[in-house]
Amino acid sequence: MTILVEHVDFGSQFDDKNVHSEDINELVLDGGFPQPKNASQNTFFAPEINAFGHSFRNYDEESERQKGVEEFYRLQHINQTYDFVKKMREEYKKLDKAEMSIWECCELLNEVVDESDPDLDEPQIQHLLQSAEAIRKDYPNEDWLHLTALIHDLGKILLLPKFGELPQWAVVGDTFPLGCAFDESNVHHKYFKENPDIKSPAYNTKNGIYNEGCGLDNVMMSWGHDDYMTMVAKENGSTLPNAGLFIIRYHSFYPLHKEGAYTHLMNEEDFENLKWLHIFNKYDLYSKSKVLVDVEEVRPYYLSLIEKYFPAKLRW
Ligand SMILES: O[C@H]1[C@H](O)[C@@H](O)[C@H](O)[C@@H](O)[C@@H]1O
Ligand SMILES: [Fe+2]
Ligand SMILES: [Fe+2]
Numbered sequence: 001m002t003i004l005v006e007h008v009d010f011g012s013q014f015d016d017k018n019v020h021s022e023d024i025n026e027l028v029l030d031g032g033f034p035q036p037k038n039a040s041q042n043t044f045f046a047p048e049i050n051a052f053g054h055s056f057r058n059y060d061e062e063s064e065r066q067k068g069v070e071e072f073y074r075l076q077h078i079n080q081t082y083d084f085v086k087k088m089r090e091e092y093k094k095l096d097k098a099e100m101s102i103w104e105c106c107e108l109l110n111e112v113v114d115e116s117d118p119d120l121d122e123p124q125i126q127h128l129l130q131s132a133e134a135i136r137k138d139y140p141n142e143d144w145l146h147l148t149a150l151i152h153d154l155g156k157i158l159l160l161p162k163f164g165e166l167p168q169w170a171v172v173g174d175t176f177p178l179g180c181a182f183d184e185s186n187v188h189h190k191y192f193k194e195n196p197d198i199k200s201p202a203y204n205t206k207n208g209i210y211n212e213g214c215g216l217d218n219v220m221m222s223w224g225h226d227d228y229m230t231m232v233a234k235e236n237g238s239t240l241p242n243a244g245l246f247i248i249r250y251h252s253f254y255p256l257h258k259e260g261a262y263t264h265l266m267n268e269e270d271f272e273n274l275k276w277l278h279i280f281n282k283y284d285l286y287s288k289s290k291v292l293v294d295v296e297e298v299r300p301y302y303l304s305l306i307e308k309y310f311p312a313k314l315r316w
Helices: 013-017 064-079 082-093 102-111 124-138 143-151 154-159 189-194 225-235 242-250 268-286 295-309
Strands: 002-006 043-047
Touching (some): 082 225, 143 295
16 A cells, blocks of 8 residues: 655745755656555655554554653653743754764664654664665755755754763754744644743743744744754855755654644745655655665765765764
8 A cells, every 4th residue: 555645846946045846747656665656756655654553653653662752752742942042042053062974874873772763673774875865866966855855853962971861852853933823733733731941921922032934043943853863064165955955854844844834934935945845754754664775885876976066074
């Protein structure tokens, strides 16, 4: 069984911003996943079952693994506050923890286990390469998108001793804005009732401390691997297009890109970039499989992309 996901048809607006769209009529979108016989072009067929035999992002399943995931969200929703995020951003903006290349970081990530993820059963470097290779197959000319996929989860190194050994709830899981009301579409929303921010009248309206349409760049997101990696890329002078940086910063913002919540905080540019995030998300989520990528075989290609868009060594 497969799930049918319509391909997003985006216009030529990206050409202006150094991002080129494919001639999508020429594409067969399958991301390398098994396709049904009658699959038509321009339609992405996503697998229905994850590596554990469940549907993807099923947070209600009665299983040991799911209990761990729920406990993860309890802690995350209680502890992510506006003040906490402010402190984290100040601390990590210093980028004084290490100097290393992007590829070195990919290798480091193998030591990391993500307790929030109900679908992933492989080392993190496999997830990076599986999503990058799947998107590369469908969008061969968007090299920036391949590299974006490769690096989108690198921020998970925050779990390692050298990078502060932050608890899981401060690194992984879905993200959400602070400084305004918590939307009900957040998974395990009920645990927000123990978050101290809920008592602040300033934070507890739909817009909270923000103005409608203020742009997501101005919104304080819960702290984690997304925000950190965006910071690292920007501060080290990456030449990735804005759409790539947008994908990295908001790829865990499922309440927005899956549920359509919080759109009142977006500006026009956010809406343009969201089209790319929707595309990216399918590959991030559905490429998690047991079919492993041969790291040595694809390494030269990704090294060439890293060289194109990043300095040789970055500050982390
Ligand atoms: O559990 C997952 C995590 O593995 C991902 O890296 C993150 O981006 C998701 O949003 C989260 O829910
Ligand atoms: Fe992620
Ligand atoms: Fe991911």
